[in-house]
Amino acid sequence: MFYHDLLKKELFDYINSEYSKKNIKEVPNKSSFNIEIPTNKKFGDVSTNIAMVFAKKMGLPPRDLALKLSKHMNKENFIEKLEVVGPGFLNIFFKKSFWQDQLKVYFKNINSFDYCTVKKNICLEFVSANPTGLMHIGHARGAVLGDTIASILEEVGHKVTKEYYINDAGEQIKKLKKTVKFHLKNKNNKKIKTDDELYPGDYLKEISKKIHDQALSERMLENSIIKLIMNDIKEDLLKIKITHDSFISEKQCSSKKNIDEILKKLNQKKLTYYGYQEKPKSLNNESWERKKLLLFKSQEHGDETDRALIKSNGELTYFMTDIIYHQKKVDKKFDILLNIWGSDHSGYVKRLQSALEQLNKKENYLFEIKLTSLVNLLDGKQVVKMSKREGNYVTLREVVDKVGPDVLRYMMISRSVDKKIDFDFEIVKSKTKDNPVFYIQYAYARCMSLITIYEKTFNTSLKKIDLENVNLSNLILSEEIIMIIKICNFFNVIMKAAKFYEPHRIANYLFDIAKDFHAYWGLGKVDSSKKIIIDQNSNISCSRIVLILSISQIIKKGMNILKIECPENM
């Protein structure tokens, strides 16, 4: 067992038995206390706040409980020293041999770790960019985030369906078709008049060139335009290693059968009525007319106004098709619906969630929405201006062609979703420490180089080493112990990243461990006895190279989960 679970079990068992001795009816909560690696070394290898958490319930001062726990733990032969400090922290120092053994525990687990996941069937919807043009850099964030979250969830053992919802219906598609038709008619017209009626830019001109048969029916024309654009989108996604398991069409969601079904349900629950809406604040023109519409009573559920389900022309609103689409997911027995949206949809979250809440039992599903903040594109210090209206936005493919998929992927997930990202071309293309991807990859390459040198020097192969029984008693430097502790914490980081849908935890962890490795490597520059490979000492070299092996595996596995390459030479 890793130290974390070992301590957690040992300490918690004690609390549990004390609870029953004292006849406390309440069941103690195992996840309410922490086992943490303190930043300050003097607070122990690990530290726990367990005494402060349970003291009150047990009618003891925290320090007294901590002392009792300390006495209890002191029986263990792997403990070097225990300290009760401050308000009741229990700081634990392990024997070095314990950590050496923990590294062996790591090798036992690396390829078959049990995350103890309660397996869920998850529908993860992401990207879902409108098929009206190429994806831009803003789309990349949601795309990479969604794909990486999927990868993490699968790593811990969930079943994930990656879904793309194609908005192939509605006003935007009408405008799209109109634009392409315009280009088909004005083939030789160099100067294209753009107005609000048409999409700007040359991209749709290119699309129109690919439509050979101009006598297509309206329906066929629309389908082939969307197909062409979706192909481009899929191609771009593939460039950044993203594929989806399923594509759901909005048009198909709004079949008559589906509409009738959902309306029936909504009406049964008395959630709709025919009524009027206020004039929207954002519309200043005179064209707005007050009309009677079928509305959803969202105001009763926290929304600021009731929302339209069916437009005055008889078509469905986006909201209505979205209800149908998401209800279908619940009907398909997904346990968790997870959506990745841009933060510009924040106002829409409550509306859709409350609609689903009205239609379903709470225990049947979980509906979570992650909103991603903006991406600023910088060139050096300058923000690259983008204007969608003029059609001069920077496309995803341009960026990928410049920087490659790895750096892009890392940058898009390396910070929490609700912080904006400054995507700086200068940094991202640099091959220095400024660029965290290179820094981590460089650590991996150095590890691999060390392994090669080790094998050559001692004329052996790492594969010959029995990793679960190797002698590691030479690993005694504080730098070595710190790395072992962090290595043993790897799976916890993955679990937390999965639990909170936060890939940046893994990115930060990998950077951190790369930093520790580089520091360790640097020791040998100053003090040759701290070199990893010492020609005259095969024992030390062997212990150290095994540590290096574990670091390289961690980096490789972590980067694999993030779908970022780790070259062996740089």
Next chain:
RNA sequence: GGCCCCGUAGCUCAGCUGGAUAGAGCAACUGCCUUCUAAGCAGUAGGUCGUACGUUCGAAUCGUACCGGGGUCGCCA
């Protein structure tokens, strides 16, 4: 104006969901290449965690109010 998000070192961000003396990277200054990849390492300096109350043994973290920044408020998607 309503709702959502953000405010931590000069800049960009972490901070393990309430713990101890708040951490990294960049930028600045100082050292380290005949020696395992200097694409690197070590060191110095830099903070009333936006402000004020409150909850708590204990707050950057939770609550309320205010200040500042961004997003959003359609029968668009």
